[in-house]
Amino acid sequence: MTAQMLAAVLAAVAIGTVLQRVSGTGVGLVVAPTLAVLLGPVQGILATNIITSMSGALITLYVWKYVDWRRYAVLAPAAVIGAVPGALVVRAVPASWLQISIGGLVLLTLAITYLVRTLPHLEGPAATGLAGTAGGFFNTTAGIAAPAMVVYALVSRWDQRAFAATMNPVFMTMGLVSFLVKVAFGATGQEGLPPWWMLLAVAATVVVATFGGGLVARRVSPGMARALALSLAGAGAVVAIVRGTLALAG
Structure with a gap:
């Protein structure tokens, strides 16, 4: 990896971390398209999975007392259920078509949330579990779970x-x-894993950006943060469609 490529990755991580600290989403939405361009769709998403896991762990240390652990206890196991078919799909379906399909589905879902004036009020373990399963599937196939979580x-x-x-x-x-x-399912190999020194650089970037994001979060209202999360979810879907289309065209 060249110095220019590393700079691009760290810039994406910094921007994504600040956005995630403010709105709850951001790292995957920014890092996934960047790494997909640099490393290719399959290995890029694999690296994104590692980076989002690292950033999530580090930011959690800052926001521990605000975490809803009861919902997490339902979302996390459900994500495992969604990840299994996601891995099988990654192994069987061309990455370009996968990105276009997922991006289109996410845009459709977000459009419904905008167009329907009164959204249904869905709570309880069933709704939470469904969201976790969808998030696990999207995260495994495209490295982007945020849209399912935002909806x-x-x-x-x-x-x-x-x-x-x-x-x-x-x-x-x-x-x-x-x-x-x-x-485990052979959907991708380990040869595309980021080098250890890159992961150290990513960790340092996340720590600094999390502190900066905390300062920004104090000046952003809940309504503005929610709107930002929705906008990022839509942007992530568009990016997935564009990536898939360019891959087909190229």
């Missing part, structure tokens, strides 16, 4: 501060599970 937060009327904090251990778990399941 769930909307329909469950989840408090923004608790949502933003809880997403960090959730993404930590999803990233780790997605990585392990894909390697």
